[in-house]
Amino acid sequence: MTFLASRLARIKPSPTLAVSQKARDLQAAGRDVIGLGAGEPDFDTPDSIKAAAFKAIETGQTKYTAVDGTPALKKAICAKFERENGLRYTPDQVTVGNGGKHVLFNALMATINPGDEVVIPAPYWVSYPDMVQLAEGTPVIVTCPEEKGFKLQPADLDRAITPRTKWVILNSPNNPTGAAYTEAELRALCDVLLRHPHVWVMTDDMYEHLVYDGFKFTTPAQVEPKLYDRTLTVNGVSKSYAMTGWRIGYAAGPKELIKAIGMMQGQSTTNPSSISQAAAVEALNGPQDFIPQRAAAFKERRDLVVRMLNEAPGIACHRPEGAFYVYPSCAGVIGKTTPDGKVLKTDEDFVTYLLEAEGVAVVQGSAFGLAPFFRISYATSTAALEEACRRIQRACAALK
Ligand SMILES: Cc1ncc(COP(=O)(O)O)c(C=O)c1O
Numbered sequence: 591m592t593f594l595a596s597r598l599a600r601i602k603p604s605p606t607l608a609v610s611q612k613a614r615d616l617q618a619a620g621r622d623v624i625g626l627g628a629g630e631p632d633f634d635t636p637d638s639i640k641a642a643a644f645k646a647i648e649t650g651q652t653k654y655t656a657v658d659g660t661p662a663l664k665k666a667i668c669a670k671f672e673r674e675n676g677l678r679y680t681p682d683q684v685t686v687g688n689g690g691k692h693v694l695f696n697a698l699m700a701t702i703n704p705g706d707e708v709v710i711p712a713p714y715w716v717s718y719p720d721m722v723q724l725a726e727g728t729p730v731i732v733t734c735p736e737e738k739g740f741k742l743q744p745a746d747l748d749r750a751i752t753p754r755t756k757w758v759i760l761n762s763p764n765n766p767t768g769a770a771y772t773e774a775e776l777r778a779l780c781d782v783l784l785r786h787p788h789v790w791v792m793t794d795d796m797y798e799h800l801v802y803d804g805f806k807f808t809t810p811a812q813v814e815p816k817l818y819d820r821t822l823t824v825n826g827v828s829k830s831y832a833m834t835g836w837r838i839g840y841a842a843g844p845k846e847l848i849k850a851i852g853m854m855q856g857q858s859t860t861n862p863s864s865i866s867q868a869a870a871v872e873a874l875n876g877p878q879d880f881i882p883q884r885a886a887a888f889k890e891r892r893d894l895v896v897r898m899l900n901e902a903p904g905i906a907c908h909r910p911e912g913a914f915y916v917y918p919s920c921a922g923v924i925g926k927t928t929p930d931g932k933v934l935k936t937d938e939d940f941v942t943y944l945l946e947a948e949g950v951a952v953v954q955g956s957a958f959g960l961a962p963f964f965r966i967s968y969a970t971s972t973a974a975l976e977e978a979c980r981r982i983q984r985a986c987a988a989l990k
Pocket of ligand 1: 629764837
């Protein structure tokens, strides 16, 4: 349709949202579907956070706020960075948006000129390349194979950098693989970046609190203070505090960049919801004890899913360090034939087969830039996960 802008041709609908919608449609049509496509905790927002939102409504905090965040929330964010990451920021180095996604979007729109390159390690969160393309930049995808733990290797980063490179996007723990960088691994990447002073780091730390087996989370500006002046550290309350629907994300970085992000926001959405901001203040300043409790529950589920998937013929599943995803290889089922005679040629064929034959909704690895794999979100009940893994085992065993 010629009425629509040509920029739309550069992007595609989010494949993860599409899978969740397909699962909902099938459920609405009466099918028994287990959805493992959604990237959100099944836990509810803690009561103390909800209470702060009620209080905000009752006390009239229902008006516009400062465009890029209330002073109270910015103060809470500065305290969080200092307490948890050893990073010192002042409120004018902090911006708050409508979710981490919005902050990343604004940051790219505020900095990318046509032809600027952004290094994106694959497997990647589905939105990075499309956001870069909307901003008229060029995503430079660097493959991180399973043998390397799905992690960006310093030499590969070095090779990917050109004079046009503006950003490298790092995401640890990672969506879709759950891989998280150790301090030593981040150190090695920082060393490469020190040799390329024109490249900035956009680090997406949304899954910071979801790490297991004693893994120690670190972030680039903490590992290498010399990168502080060219790092945008992005985080949010969506995953750690089970607040996906509240739409609060934030970032800290150099003042000039933060101001530019605020300008984007001022001419588009204005401030994020005043009530959600009040709730986020309580999330960051209030009790934190439910975070390790929930992380422990996620770890149990991870272990269950990894064990059961490795029992499915043709599936090989690694044990990731964090987030609530696993990214098993389905190379062992490619080329096999389904009971109704269809040859599985790609991971997309495999996930379609899982949905149609067994009512299990997962997302194909090709959507995240590395095939043949699939992503399972284990942020759902243990009973549902057990049943889903049994169905996957049955589906794989039925292949010839
Ligand atoms: C890696 C990553 N970054 C950012 C986001 C966006 O989070 P928010 O819901 O705060 O926009 C997500 C959500 O799925 C994510 O997985």
